Amino acid sequence: MKNVLVKDRAKGALVGAFIGDALGLGPHWYYDLQEQYKDYGEWIDDYTTPKEGRYHAGLKAGDNSQAGFILELLTKSLIENGGYNNDDFTNKLDEDLFTKIDGTPNSGPGGYTSQSIRESYKQRVKGKHSWDEIGTLADTTEAIERVLAIAIYYAKYPKEMARYVWQNTNVTQVDATVASITVAFSAVLSQLIMGEAFDSKLSAKLMDMVKEKKLPFHAVTSDNFNPPKVGVKEPSREGVFSSPDALLTPMFITQAVEDESIKIEPAWKASLVYGMPCAIYHIVPSVYFLTASYKDDFESAVLHALNGGGQNMARAMLTGALVGAQVGIQGIPQRFIDGLTRKDEILELAEKLTIHL
Template identity: 60%
Template sequence: MPTQSLQDRAAGALMGAFIGDALALGPHWYYDLDELRADYGDWISGYTDPRPGRYHAGLKAGQASQAGVLLALTLDSLVAAGGYDEADFCRRIDEDFFPLIDGTPMAGPGGYTSQSIREAWRRRVGEGLPWGQCGGNADTTEAAERGLAIAVRYALRPAELAAALTRNTLLTQTDGTVVAMTVAFGAVLGMLVEGHALDARLSGKLMARVKTGELPFHTVTRGRLGAPRPGEPETAVAGRFPSPDALLGPSAMASAAHDPDIRIEPAWKVSLVYGMPCAVYHQFPAAYYLAARFRDDFESAVLHAVNGGGQNQARAMLAGALAGAQVGLAGIPRRFIDGLERGEQCLAQARRLAVQLAAEH
């Protein structure tokens, strides 16, 4: 396992996410790559201002999008409560966040409100529904973006990680596949914070946790996906999620990243291979690939994520968390923290959460 400390990896994952989010603030959602290059040059290497008339217009380089704002809110809740307290999280959304948005896309902190958050606002504020009835069917990564803080907090307790992240995701997103892929991403991130490698063996380790009941995925196979034994009761390995496929994908992407016969050059073109749009099935594979390919190079992981265009904010945020967990806080170039608005405050909270995690080690 890596020599970085548990605290260093935990703080690195959180700061990697904050940095990835802010790096994509300016060039967010350019689906025409020629337009992206015309506005920002051949290579984006740092924080940039959004252009007038585009997403996040009016914000400045180094500021957070709404995804970063919600990650900070989740992190604050976890630190204050000592863990995931759903009542505290929902109270913070009700009192500190929902009053700042109006249910339309181009409003509120961060300059843009994503689909699942708009739908939750309409049900909670517009219709007065209780939490638990506010989730929608958006197939995007918003829950994974804020929930990565939950995954870091419970990295040493995978069953609690899966339970807390499932509950938090369902507050805003209810599609079964989205929830499964979100929880799987959290489980992968938790393994990296523990110190495991993002490689061809990781999915096998995750499947072992399915077999022990620590991860709530359904499988009827034995080791290496072998056939079940005749008469073996299916209920012995039944989980909340109907398939373990979301746990198997990460090692396939890692294998592709490390296979000398498979090259995506330059690496930012991973967005063209796995897809530029917002859905989880485009975003997670690209993040896994970049984090595996640049496992020792945080800067390359996040900058290739940003330069790929499309929904590069989610790609960079997720890849940043995975890459940050692998290199640790010490492996993140200081310029990225110095250029981040509220960088020192984010860093202090990340370290507090890391201390809480390490106390359980």
């Protein structure tokens, strides 16, 4: 949507993430779609209460999961410190999260603790390791779900955004591929907040930022992805991440969406094409597909993300952030905002996080 203020796009991204997380609470992790249909019908269009014996049991429709709880911790840290402070964030994990979980899956805020957080808890609390020693090789989406707040706060400052997203990711996950995809996704989100379109040209704009050394990716190509020029000495483009491929994913997926000969119908079946599991390399491509398919339609985007089964909470959360950034807070249907259990607190967080934009 054109003529949406940067601040309103930023608010839409944060609120959209909380909405996507809450939508996924009830039907989270149904890998057998027939079981999902049995419990919730063939199309879920609103917040739902988790069934007894399922993930997040005991919570109610409109509540947020632990992913939303941690996103809120990081958002508060950014607000209170006027920017990213790694020590403050890890202190919040120590005091506000690790005192409430026990290292088992079904414990703590949100009713379920994900893999990388469980492993970090065990190393930090049980093993008494320092925070710079406990990053895990988990390939799941825990980091990308919380660094949304950093991408929003530093939307105008891509170099700082990338540095702090990378630093925060390494708190719990040290795999270079996970970090690369997380930083790339955050760069996409920041650019959408700044008003760029989610189209096949976005990757070229991100690559320009690599050449300007604003994003820490390695690149060898010349302009328009052409080979390096023979006999021409170009500035070094060596980066932290060995290739820029994570930045190129949006280009190819948006081209596929724009190609009328390529169809994934209904769109929720992107979860079958890209995969239902929790790994970041399954979730992010499906999120990009849904974002490209419903750029101006927040409701359709998050509901197709939700109804795809599997790790639909992360899929809906990340889709909610990207489409929320395109339509702005005004483009999110009011019923989704009103249905959030802690609507007022979330809206206040969005206002405070984006006040400088």
